[in-house]
Amino acid sequence: MLGIVVTGGQAPSLGIIKNELDDADMIVAADSGLDTLLSYGYEPDLIVGDMDSISNRKILEKFHRSKILLYPEDKDYTDTELAINHLYEKGCTSVVVIGGGGGRLDHLIAIYSLFFRERAPVRWITDNEKIFLVKGSFCINLKINTVISLFPVTGQLCSMTSSGLKWPLDELEWNPGDGGISNVSSERTVKIDMKSGKLVMIIPLDDN
Known part of the structure; x- marks a missing residue:
């Protein structure tokens, strides 16, 4: 069972990841990853995060409340990590992260550090690289x-x-x-x- 997390930051073009999105059993948008996912022409099964970096909070009004897991800004986990954990809890056997390139170095390191976890992504695709768990x-x-x-x-x-x-x-x-x-x-x-x-x-x- 394949889960996809689309997160904020620089992301690849749709052509690079369209097959993965089409094959996904569940797609979660993490915060401003919602902007990216909608720009691809896809809608999420779930939206997760504190929504501190989304382009416009009014975008959320088009989604039923059951599709939104809103967290406080002060928390112990990143929005991307929360999204990954949710997918594994829902039964996904592998999770791919899309986006997260460029921007702040600490954000890049935070996503990279997730590969050390037991619930690690199997792939991370940014605007410049593909990262695989071996x-x-x-x-x-x-x-x-x-x-x-x-x-x-x-x-x-x-x-x-x-x-x-x-x-x-x-x-x-x-x-x-x-x-x-x-x-x-x-x-x-x-x-x-x-x-x-x-x-x-x-x-x-x-x-x-």
């Missing part, structure tokens, strides 16, 4: 020479094997804070098998 056996088809960066998102040692990369990961053991920038796909199919831990893979949006 755990267990991971396989992705890419154009040859796609630039790939990888970072641990776990408190434990990361040990892995790989194929399809110019610089294999087989002999590496990464601690938190380690990682690899600007690796390159040498084959169309890149495979990573995690012996322990989990990673995020970041690739440029323009390339794939």
